[in-house]
Amino acid sequence: MGSVVVLLRWGWLLSISLLAPISLPAGGAERNLPQIKQRNLAEPFLAEKSISLKALPLAVAPSLCRLKIGTPFRLVRYWEAEDGSRWIYVEIADGETKELINAGRRGWLNA
16 A cells, blocks of 8 residues: 555656646747738738639730749739639739739739
8 A cells, every 4th residue: 555655656756847838938838829820911922833824814814924933013903703713813013023024013803
């Protein structure tokens, strides 16, 4: 019976010594919650993939140019067609594509 009491006492002491440092700052627990970064409205969107900038919000519309990955653009407006397809009218940032000098800097992207 005496060995069981000693075993329980040492087990309790061991469990407290292993769990207590978690709540201490040096134990790894983070007291402050991480800050959530909110997107600034002035920041441009970036193209996630290579995509065609269209002259009209139609799948068969002529392509003005091809936007490369990472090309910054600004959302001008959003439109949903009758067939359920979604389109966004965008403006490309200044100096990003030399192809757009003749074609203009605005066009439609299929969202």
